[in-house]
Amino acid sequence: MSEPTFPHQPDLPPPPPPPVGSETWATHRPEPARRRPRGLLVGALVAALALVAGVVVAAVLGGRGSPAAARPLALSFTPGDRETYRFRFTMDGTLDAGELLGETPLDMDVTEVLTWEVTDVDEDGVATIRVTVEELSGTVNGVEAPTDPSQLPAFDMRIAPDGRVLEAGGLSFAGADVASGASFPGMGQMTPLLPDHPVAPGDRWTTSFSQDNPFGEGEISYEATSTFEREEELDGVRAAVIRTEMTAPMDLTISFDDLLAAMGADAADSPEAEGLRGVEIVYGGKGSITQRAWVDLQAERTLKVASSGTFDMTMTFHGLDALEGQEMGFRGDLTMELRVE
Incomplete structure (x- = not known):
């Protein structure tokens, strides 16, 4: 480092001569006053301020410690695993049947206790999960819904390690089963969408995938952007918090012949x-759905999912004399929450 430079000092007049006969001046000549190195003081002050600023910025951006290292996030499944979840679904919708029937409200508030049992895991880690309704309560347009869970048959879902619901569970895909977590096609993505690479808090990723229609033609295509928001404790478990914004465009046909066959011989x-x-x-x-999910970092399981969103869809009927060619609109808001018991 180069020596600090100082501004040029003006020439001073020489000191007056000592008094005649004075020996003090000759033997005890005072030293000139020592100037403070202002350049060094200013530099030290700037360095100190920079150090303090760096500490403050690190505290604001990094929290109590160093930033978390990137890590993989995934769901892990083993045949025989069982989880019990409490699930709540609400919907505030309007069915618009035009001049034929006018507008009809469709409001739901349903709570269920569900058992998820892993029945199979393929070589890619995709799990087949049997979902059974153990308890059921709620209202539809203010009227109590049936509370006998045996009226709702168990159904299967296929879920990938990155959380994609590849098959939404037979009847649930068609919106024929409240226990699906969906009141109409496409709303059955109940698990978080996770990345295919290690991530740290603040990282973002995108996910695109489709669900096949088991009861006719077409598919539902999901487009999602997710963010690893943070890590935190949930009920004593260290969890990753994932926020996802997703859309689910629909262009498909549901066949009641296929649907009735899936409901069994009695139906x-x-x-x-x-x-x-x-x-x-x-x-x-x-x-359109906004989802926030909590994933157990050690056990790699879903702890909680909370979603809210809007829907705006059309339904056109064919083969039904009274409604042939009739298009109905269906729009509104919904919320979903799934939490491990």
Whole structure:
């Protein structure tokens, strides 16, 4: 480091001569006053301020310690694993049937206790999970819903290690089963969407995938952007908090022939089913969801998922005399929460 430079000092007049006969001046000549090295003092002050500023910035950005290292996030499944979740679904919607029936509100508030049992895991880590409704309560348009869970058959879901719901569970895909976590097609993505590479808090990633339609033609395509927000404790468990914004455009057809077959012989052979044979519903529109999920970092399981969103879709009926070609609109808001018991 070079020596500090100082401003040029003006020449001073010489000191006056000592008094005649004075020996003090000759033997005890005073030293000139020592100047303070202002350059060094200013430099030290700047360095100190920079050090303090660095400490403050590190505290604000890094919290109590150094930034967390990147780590993989995934869901892990083993055949025989069982989890019990409490699930709540609310919807505030409006069904617009045009001049035929006008507008009809459709409000739901349903709570269920669900058991998830892993029945199979393939070589890619994709799990087949049997979902059974153990308890059920709620209202539809202010009227109490049936509370006998045996009326809702168990269904299967296929979930990948990165959280993608590849199959939304048979009847749940069609919105025919409240226990699905969906009241209409596409709203069954109940698990967090995780990255395919290590991430640290603050990192973002995108996910695109489709769910096949098991009851007709078409598919539902998901587009999502997720952020690893932070790590925190949830009920004493260290968890990653993931926020996801997703859309689910719909362009598919549900066949009631296929749907009735999936509901079993009793449903397919019932008198009510006769009037639905050959009926199809064509769905269009999309749903938009904001999801926040908590993932157990050690056990690699879903601890909690809280979602809210909006939907705006159309349904066109074919094969039903009273509604042939009739298009109905369906729009509103929804919330979903899934939490391990």
